Amino acid sequence: MCRLDLSKLKRLKEVFLRAGPNVLWVIGVLQTAESTNLRQITIRFPFELGAWAEERFHQDWQDLDRALLQFWTSHSIRPRIEYWRVEEGCELRELASRLLPELTGRGIVDLFKYD
Numbered sequence: 001m002c003r004l005d006l007s008k009l010k011r012l013k014e015v016f017l018r019a020g021p022n023v024l025w026v027i028g029v030l031q032t033a034e035s036t037n038l039r040q041i042t043i044r045f046p047f048e049l050g051a052w053a054e055e056r057f058h059q060d061w062q063d064l065d066r067a068l069l070q071f072w073t074s075h076s077i078r079p080r081i082e083y084w085r086v087e088e089g090c091e092l093r094e095l096a097s098r099l100l101p102e103l104t105g106r107g108i109v110d111l112f113k114y115d
Helices: 024-031 051-075 092-099 101-106
Strands: 014-018 042-048 080-086 110-113
Touching: 014 024, 024 051, 042 051, 042 092, 051 092, 051 101, 080 092, 092 101, 092 110
Parallel strands: 014 042, 042 080, 080 110
Antiparallel strands: none
């Protein structure tokens, strides 16, 4: 797995990552961020989000939830999640609360639909 290392970017203010269904890559990249200037983390999912993501990658999403929660508690960074669309018959808020329970439960994640 290719890993982007953000540790040398000491003045980094924003991170924008385009994620796949397996979010382990995103977690790995975020773990390398050492900038004290970091103010925004945006993760874009360019595929349809649905129950399949939860079923297949449940633990990975839980790990992403914890990693983003850590950024909130240590740097007050409110993550932004961008999604393309949600599987038909699936309610976004309900799905988000299962994929990212800590963030959605605390109301510290912004969900945005993009075209």
